[in-house]
Amino acid sequence: MPDVNLYDDEFHPTPWQSTWREFKQSHIALVGLTTLMVFVVLAILGPLITPYAPDLQNTSALILPPAWHDNGSVLHLLGTDVLGRDMLSRIFYGIQVTFGGAVGAVLFALIIGTTFGAIAGMTSGVRSSILNHVLDTFMVIPSLLIAIIIVAILGVGLSNAVLAIGLALIPRFVHGTRNFVKEEFGKDYIKTARLDGASSIQIYFKNILPNMIDVIIVQGTLAISVAILDIAALGFLNLGAQTLLPELGVMISEGLATAYIAPWNILLPGLSIFLMVLSINVVGDGLRSALRNRMSQ
């Protein structure tokens, strides 16, 4: 029997559903998403499943190689470092510290950056000119320099490193938001809303923000990967997290002393940073092309 009730049956996917449909077309993106999920779970549940405390020193097993090595032991799956601390536990804790710090920095940058970007996009004249000049100046200062300055003012520590990286990330959100808002404000549906008597703030929250949210999410995902790399780099340079904290960059710089006899102490933390960043980049890229494909349909 032919379907008479055409209009009721027709399925209209929400924007998120159609994005997901495009996203899962790409197998690599799905693998990346799974890996990322594993890292997120490890970052949240890590302390519950680690066999040892991250700073527990086992003096009878110093510089033990990983379990697959001839001299390795199953008790320490990824070996131990020069103080006899279990690498597996330290890496799980390190993922929590590095990943959590990166997410914190990105959230901070995202909130401030989109606010400033919206203001910069909606204003015009002298105020906009001054704002844009200052923001453009901050955009060109290399992020490591901003971090060095923050550290010089506030001293070292993970929270200061997160603050510095958050500050360094703000311009990229401002830039994206500013251009988007500016472009959107010239469109007809905004003019219609204006004619209806909506104020700029109402237009921003009711009309522009819903359209902008997926752009922000893609940018935020890619910014997390940058933030992870920067936090680890600051930890490595001894400008971020300090020795006692199991941060992945700090672990690499501690492993340097024994790099020749125990290369796994710098290979494994680096590998986990690499995999974390890679999975985030793959997901961000997949999301971006999914959105592009959705828009082009």
Add this chain to the structure above:
Amino acid sequence: MLTTLLRYFNLIVITLFILLLISFSLAFFFPGEPYTNLTGNILLEETVGPLAQAFREGNIFQQFWYYAKNLSMGDWGVSFSTALPLYDKIFQTLPATLELTFYAATLSLFIGIPCGMLAGFLHHKKTDYTFMSMSMVMVSFPVFWLALLLILIFSLQLNLLPMSGRLSLLYDIPETSGFVLIDIINSTVPYRYAAFYDAIQHLILPTIAVSFITTAVFLRTTRRAIVDVMATEYIKTAQTRGLPFYVIFSRHVLRNAMLSILPLFAIQISTLVTNVMIVETVFSWPGIGHWLIQAIYERDYPAIRIGMLLVSSIVVFFAMSLECISRLIDPSRGNKQYA
């Protein structure tokens, strides 16, 4: 064209002024006396000079004016740790950084752009996917870890290349320009061929470490630009007219793609400089990044202030010049609303 030049000149001047203002205000944010942070000297009753006078009077506009004046006259203060003038130290370290940045950027351009073009023309083919996944992997490398891996593999395991420094201590090359390769070529010492070979060997690993990530970024940018241009109507028109591929490529694709690539490269400069500074630290390359990170360990505030000012000024200058050039060759790009 003149207005564009003037506008960008104006933009550079304003940005440099803001940077100068930031560097001046840093002296007040850093712990300690602002005068000491600006000059490296302690403000005493008998200290002479207009800047010291301005600080005794407490007039902040005069302080800023004389600070800017001192900077322009080459009086950049002295370092806390060595008590030597910062001006000399900066011009010792800066060429090393510029040298490394230049080689790394050149290498990335010569590998990244052709590969990106190839990937762009073979859009959604196997080559394209290979290049894209390779660049995705390359972008994800933490630069310090990559540098350490290179040292572990090529210096410690294979014993092929030196792991730190610019030149072996065996060679004594008189420093004239500060760029080690130029210095060696210009010098008259009998062992200069051996020294040149040694300098090249020292350069290989840091250059690879820096350009690894930049190459991947350039590859992705170029590919995107080519794909966008290839999808346009005028390319299809050119193809229907039966123009041979090399004509379409050189006349339409290359020029239009370059227009969108150039401003994106301008944004990359600051990332490039950050990577250079980290790699310098790992390889003990005697450049400005290595020096600045040492300065932060020693809480050498005058050095941090001047280093920040100089490095960001150079980045601003290059980034804005690139943008200006891209505007000059493409006047159709939308005018910047401000500036």
